[in-house]
Amino acid sequence: MGKVKSAIITALVVAAVLILSLFATISCPLNEVERYNSFISSIHMGSDLTGEAYALFYPEGVISQADYNVVADDEKEEYTQHLSVYVESDKYGPEKDLLGSVAKDAEIISARFAQKGYSKYSVSVVDGYVIKVSVPTNFTYSAFKGYDATSRSDELTKIGNTIKYLTLSGTLDLKNGQDDTAKSIIPVSYDGFETFFSGAKYYAVGGNHVVQINLNDDGYKNLNNIIGNLSDGTGYFFIGETCIGLQMSYGENITGKTLNFQVGEASAKDYSIVLDSVINGNELTNKYNDNGANTEVIAITPSFGESAVVWLFVLLLLALIGAVAISVVKYKKLGLVNGLIAVAFSAAMITAIMLIGIQLTVAGAFILVLGLALLTFSNFCVFEAVRKETLTGRTIQASVKMGYKKSLTSILDLHIVILVVAAMLALICTGELAACGLILLIATIASYALHWFTRFMWFVISSPVKDKFKFCGYKREVLDDED
Amino acid sequence: MKTNFKLSSKMHLFIIISSAIIAIGLMVGIICQYVANGFFNYGDEYANYKSVSITYVNTDFSGKDEEPVDHIKQICENAFSNEGVKSYQVVVGDTKTGGTVIYKFINSTDGGKLENAEKAINSKFAEEVTADAIAYNYAVASNADTLLGGGNAIAMAAVAISACIVFHFIYFVIRYKLTMALGAILADLHNLALFLMIMALTRIPVGSSIATFAVITVVLTMIGTCFLFDRMRKNFKDEDLKKLTAFEIVDKTADESFIINTVMPACLATVSVVAFILLSISSLSPLTIISAVLCSFICFVSCAYGTAFFVPSVYSRFKLIGDGLKAKSRTKAAKSTKK
Numbered sequence A: 001m002g003k004v005k006s007a008i009i010t011a012l013v014v015a016a017v018l019i020l021s022l023f024a025t026i027s028c029p030l031n032e033v034e035r036y037n038s039f040i041s042s043i044h045m046g047s048d049l050t051g052e053a054y055a056l057f058y059p060e061g062v063i064s065q066a067d068y069n070v071v072a073d074d075e076k077e078e079y080t081q082h083l084s085v086y087v088e089s090d091k092y093g094p095e096k097d098l099l100g101s102v103a104k105d106a107e108i109i110s111a112r113f114a115q116k117g118y119s120k121y122s123v124s125v126v127d128g129y130v131i132k133v134s135v136p137t138n139f140t141y142s143a144f145k146g147y148d149a150t151s152r153s154d155e156l157t158k159i160g161n162t163i164k165y166l167t168l169s170g171t172l173d174l175k176n177g178q179d180d181t182a183k184s185i186i187p188v189s190y191d192g193f194e195t196f197f198s199g200a201k202y203y204a205v206g207g208n209h210v211v212q213i214n215l216n217d218d219g220y221k222n223l224n225n226i227i228g229n230l231s232d233g234t235g236y237f238f239i240g241e242t243c244i245g246l247q248m249s250y251g252e253n254i255t256g257k258t259l260n261f262q263v264g265e266a267s268a269k270d271y272s273i274v275l276d277s278v279i280n281g282n283e284l285t286n287k288y289n290d291n292g293a294n295t296e297v298i299a300i301t302p303s304f305g306e307s308a309v310v311w312l313f314v315l316l317l318l319a320l321i322g323a324v325a326i327s328v329v330k331y332k333k334l335g336l337v338n339g340l341i342a343v344a345f346s347a348a349m350i351t352a353i354m355l356i357g358i359q360l361t362v363a364g365a366f367i368l369v370l371g372l373a374l375l376t377f378s379n380f381c382v383f384e385a386v387r388k389e390t391l392t393g394r395t396i397q398a399s400v401k402m403g404y405k406k407s408l409t410s411i412l413d414l415h416i417v418i419l420v421v422a423a424m425l426a427l428i429c430t431g432e433l434a435a436c437g438l439i440l441l442i443a444t445i446a447s448y449a450l451h452w453f454t455r456f457m458w459f460v461i462s463s464p465v466k467d468k469f470k471f472c473g474y475k476r477e478v479l480d481d482e483d
Numbered sequence B: 001m002k003t004n005f006k007l008s009s010k011m012h013l014f015i016i017i018s019s020a021i022i023a024i025g026l027m028v029g030i031i032c033q034y035v036a037n038g039f040f041n042y043g044d045e046y047a048n049y050k051s052v053s054i055t056y057v058n059t060d061f062s063g064k065d066e067e068p069v070d071h072i073k074q075i076c077e078n079a080f081s082n083e084g085v086k087s088y089q090v091v092v093g094d095t096k097t098g099g100t101v102i103y104k105f106i107n108s109t110d111g112g113k114l115e116n117a118e119k120a121i122n123s124k125f126a127e128e129v130t131a132d133a134i135a136y137n138y139a140v141a142s143n144a145d146t147l148l149g150g151g152n153a154i155a156m157a158a159v160a161i162s163a164c165i166v167f168h169f170i171y172f173v174i175r176y177k178l179t180m181a182l183g184a185i186l187a188d189l190h191n192l193a194l195f196l197m198i199m200a201l202t203r204i205p206v207g208s209s210i211a212t213f214a215v216i217t218v219v220l221t222m223i224g225t226c227f228l229f230d231r232m233r234k235n236f237k238d239e240d241l242k243k244l245t246a247f248e249i250v251d252k253t254a255d256e257s258f259i260i261n262t263v264m265p266a267c268l269a270t271v272s273v274v275a276f277i278l279l280s281i282s283s284l285s286p287l288t289i290i291s292a293v294l295c296s297f298i299c300f301v302s303c304a305y306g307t308a309f310f311v312p313s314v315y316s317r318f319k320l321i322g323d324g325l326k327a328k329s330r331t332k333a334a335k336s337t338k339k
Helices: A003-025 A065-069 A073-078 A097-114 A149-166 A217-228 A265-279 A308-356 A362-390 A396-428 A431-462 A468-472 B007-035 B068-083 B111-128 B131-136 B151-175 B178-202 B209-237 B246-256 B258-283 B286-338
Strands: A052-057 A062-064 A079-082 A085-088 A122-126 A130-136 A172-175 A197-205 A208-215 A233-239 A242-250 A258-263 B049-057 B089-094 B098-106 B138-146
Touching (some): A052 A149, A097 A122, A097 A130, A130 A149, A208 A217, A242 A258, A308 A431, A308 A468, A362 A468, A362 B209, A396 B151, A431 B151, B007 B178, B007 B286, B049 B111, B068 B098, B151 B209, B178 B209, B209 B258, B246 B286
Antiparallel strands (some): A079 A085, A122 B138
8 A cells, every 4th residue: 555545544544533532522612502512421321420319208197307397386296206207196106007018118119110220229218107219310421510401300300200100109090081080980899900900011112112011811801891881982091099191092892902002212111110010919008298299309419429420531541541552562553553443442432322322330331441451452462463473484464464364263252252241231131231231242343343443554554664563563583594 | 471380280279279268258158148238248239327318408508608518518527526427428419499418327327426416417507597497407317228129130130141151151162162161161150159259258348230240250251261262272273282281281371361361350450440549539438439449359350360370270170081081982982993
C-alpha cells in the first residue's frame, strides 16, 4: 500500500474513532436552554451509582411521625407510639393480628418485586408495622444530575406506578365500570373471580406488550356462562378497589382458554406480576397508604456517593489508558495501533450500552474492563505469535500471516466459549447478571471484530514504514554466518 | 518471563492447599449457617439495620449560610458522636416539601443510644427551627428487618453457571481431548469453589453482586483454560518436543501461559484496587466499598492461582492416566490382531 493511501485510511479511521469517542463522552450546553448529553451520560445506571427510590407503606391504623404531628390533640390519645410509628391502640401489640399480617404481606410484596428483574431491590419491615420497598432509580447520569428533568420525572413516575401496582391488596374482580360505583359482574355464588384462572404471564412480540391470563377448565365454562348471558358491554379488571388497565368485552362467548391484553410497555409486566400473584392466592391482607393514593416515592443518593458515576468513568478511563500504555511500552508503534483499537472498542461499547438501554452497575463496569482485557490479550497473543515467527527469519508480512494463522483457532475458541457463556447468562439470568451477560456478549462480538480490524490497521499503518521490525518493537533475527 | 516452577511435581502440595481452604471454608460456612447469619455473611443489602431518619422542610434554617441539609448533618453528627455511635451509611433524598437524611447503623448498635441521639436532634431543632414549622422537622429512630430477597435471581445464576460449565466441558470434548475437557471442568469447579469458600471463610459481607463475581470467576477461568489448553495441544503436537515427557511438556506449557493466566487477573485486581480508592473518595466511607472490592479481589486471586498453578499440575496426572489407558487399549488391540 502506498504512503498516500495509507495516510488517508489512517486519517479516516482515527477521525471516526475520535468523533465517536467525543460524542460518546463529552456533554456540553448547546445554548441557554438546550444541552447535548453524551452517550455515556445517557446510560441507565444501577442503584449503586445513581441511588435508589424507596416508598414506605403504612397499613390502615398506622401513621408516621409526620402524620401524627398534625393529628388533633384530642385524637392523639388513640395512638400508641412504637419507635418511629404510631399505631391505633386497639391494633397495637404482639397479640393483635396486624404485626403478623404485615410480615406476611412483606413476603408477598418481596416475591412480586423479585419477578420484576431489578438489578437490586429490597423489602424491609420497619418497626414491625411499616413495609419499606427500595428499587433502583434507573436514572441516567444526566437525569441524576438534573440536566434532563423530563427523563428523571419519567423514571420516578414509572417506579411510582410499579410500586403502586405491585402493592395492590385485595382479590381479583371483574366490574361493569371503572369508578368507585362500579359493581362486580361475577355472582357471589362463584368462589371468587381469581379461581377462574391458573396464572398470568407477560410477553412481548414485535414491539407489542401482552398480558396473558390463562383460564382453567372450570373458569372457562364459568366465564362463558356469566358473560354469554349479559348484554354487550365492557368489563374492567379490579384488584381490591383499584381498577387496573385491563378490560374485556362481554355479551359474547370467549373462544380460547387464554385472555390476551395488549397494554403499554411500562405497565404490562406489573399487571402480569400482580395478577399472577393474586390468582395464586398471594393476596395482601392489609390496605396500604389508602390503596396507594398517599404513596410518596423518594429518590435517595447512592451508597457509593453522589460522584460515584464520575469516579467510575475515571476508573474506566484509567483502565483504557493502562491498556494503551502497556501496549505502547511492549510493542512501540504497533502498541499505538492496539491503543487505537482499544479506544474504538470503548466508544463502541458505550454506544451499544446506551442504544440497547442496558443498566450499568459497578459489576457491569468490571465486565466492560474484562471485555477490554479480552481484546487486548487476544491481540497480545497474536503479536507474540508473530514475534515468534520473526525469530525464525521470516519477513514481517510473512510472520503476520503465519502468526494470525497459527493463533486463529485459539482466538476463535476463546471467543466462541465466551460468546455462548454470555448468551446463556443474558437468557437465563435476571437483573444485574442478565445485564452483565448482555454486556459480555456485545464485548465478545466487538472484541472478535476488532481483533481482525487490528490486523487491517496494522497492515495499513505499517505499509509505508521502512523498518517494520522497529515499528512493532521486535528485534530482527541476526543469522550467524556458518563460514 | 520464564518460570521454572515444575508444577507437575507439586500436584500434592496444590491439592492440599486447595482442599484445606475449601474444607475450612465449607466448615465455617456450615457452622455459621446454624449459629450466625447464614452460610455467607449477608451484607448491607440483606442486613437488618437500625436507622435515624431526619425529615425537614427547606425553609427552616433562615439566617444560616449553608444548605439546610448540611446544617442538619452537622447537628446529627454531633448528637451521634456525643452518644458514641457511628453510622455506616448516610443517604439524602428529596421529598415533596423538603428532604430527608437517613443514617444507617449496624443492627447491634444500642437502640437506647440512638433514641437519646434522636431526642438530642429534636431538641436542637426545637431551639433553631421556627415554632410553626417544628412539626415538619423531626428525627425518628427505627429498626428495619430486611427480607432475604433475590433468591430467585441467585437460583437462576446457579443454573446459568452450571449450564456454562457443562457447555465448557462439551466444547472442550469436541474441540480438544477428553483429558483436557476434564482439566477445564476441574478448573471451573475448583476456582468457583475456592472463590465461594474464601468468601464464606473470610466472612466478607456479600450482596447480590456475589453471583456476578462468581460468574466473572468462571468466565476468567474459561479464558485462562482456553489459552492454556490450546498451548498444551500445540506443544503435544510439536515434533521438536516429542522427546520430552508428558510432565515436561505440561510444565513447559504452564510456563508459557503463566503470564497470560496471572497478568490478566492481576490487571483486573489492580482495577479493583483503583476502584476501591476512587469510590472511597466518592462515598467518603470505605466501609461501603470494601466488601465489593474484596469480593472482586478474591475472585481474581482464585482464578490466577487455580488456572496458573493448580490446573496444570493436576492435568499432568490426567494426561498420564489418559496416555496409560490409550497404551493399554493399543496393546489389547495389537494382541487381538495377533490372535
